[in-house]
Amino acid sequence: MSFQKDLERGVAVEDELLRRLRTVFPNARRAEGLHPQFDIEIPELGKTVEVKYDPMSQKTGNIVIEYYHNKPSAFSVSIADYWVIDSGDGEVWYTRRGILECILSEGMEPVRIHGPSDRHPKWVFLIPLVLLRRYSNVEL
Amino acid sequence: MKPADFNAKIKLAAKKIYYPQCLQYIEDNLDPDFHGLAKATLPYYLPSSILDLPSKEERREAIDSIPDDAVPSHTKDIVMIGVKLLWKKDRSVVPKRS
Numbered sequence: 088m089s090f091q092k093d094l095e096r097g098v099a100v101e102d103e104l105l106r107r108l109r110t111v112f113p114n115a116r117r118a119e120g121l122h123p124q125f126d127i128e129i130p131e132l133g134k135t136v137e138v139k140y141d142p143m144s145q146k147t148g149n150i151v152i153e154y155y156h157n158k159p160s161a162f163s164v165s166i167a168d169y170w171v172i173d174s175g176d177g178e179v180w181y182t183r184r185g186i187l188e189c190i191l192s193e194g195m196e197p198v199r200i201h202g203p204s205d206r207h208p209k210w211v212f213l214i215p216l217v218l219l220r221r222y223s224n225v226e227l
Numbered sequence: 228m229k230p231a232d233f234n235a236k237i238k239l240a241a242k243k244i245y246y247p248q249c250l251q252y253i254e255d256n257l258d259p260d261f262h263g264l265a266k267a268t269l270p271y272y273l274p275s276s277i278l279d280l281p282s283k284e285e286r287r288e289a290i291d292s293i294p295d296d297a298v299p300s301h302t303k304d305i306v307m308i309g310v311k312l313l314w315k316k317d318r319s320v321v322p323k324r325s
Contacts (some may be wrong), residue, residue, distance in 0.1 A: 154267055154268075155263075155264050155267045155268070158263060159263070159267045159298070159299035159300075163267050163299040163300075163301060164299060164300065164301070184308060184312075187305060187308060187309065187312070188312045190271060191271065191274055191275075191309050191312055191313055192312065192313070192316055195271075196230075196234055197230065197234060197268055197271070198230055199230045210264060210267070210268070
């Protein structure tokens with residue numbers, strides 16, 4: 088799947104999540120403008136959500152948690168209470184703390200990746216999907 | 228710089244435990260082009276170094292050496308939560324005496 092297709096699918100995943108959230112939380116809304124700190128806000132709960140679509144994890148077995156892309160990014164700057172990670176075969180909810188616990192407890196080492204469409208390399212944690220799922224402990 | 232070499236440098240920086248000394252190590256030992264990345268990576272290595280300190284007071288002092296406005300913005304938060312998480316994990320694996 089091309090980068091553009093992945094991007095479109097990522098937006099669709101976000102739209103679908105927002106639609107489902109609105110059935111329970113009608114005021115749920117997408118972050119306005121370029122907002123690196125979260126993607127969706129749920130005013131009824133006072134909570135925010137980061138949505139991540141990572142279909143490559145089906146091939147690699149790893150979820151990419153980015154924290155630096157020429158400047159602090161993604162996990163370094165997100166204030167989202169929940170991270171919803173869709174690996175292409177379903178979504179799993181995490182707290183930010185759960186992901187951090189996985190990185191620290193499992194002794195994850197940062198790695199550098201350079202995507203074909205990236206001007207600068209990204210620094211990320213490549214977390215095995217099966218491992219990360221053990222740290223999903225979200226209760227809405 | 229290879230990622231393994233970079234990670235090794237950040238581990239050594241984290242061994243300085245107190246944030247100003249960690250930053251000093253980074254400035255003294257890494258090319259300025261890597262300073263931003265190094266500061267963003269340090270919070271993931273610092274908790275285990277701080278946990279090596281023998282007393283709660285010393286661990287608190289080390290955490291408090293991180294300014295509230297450290298960059299990236301979650302630096303202190305990540306380190307504080309990290310120390311607590313690793314401390315709990317360490318306690319949970321201590322074998323109980325019969």
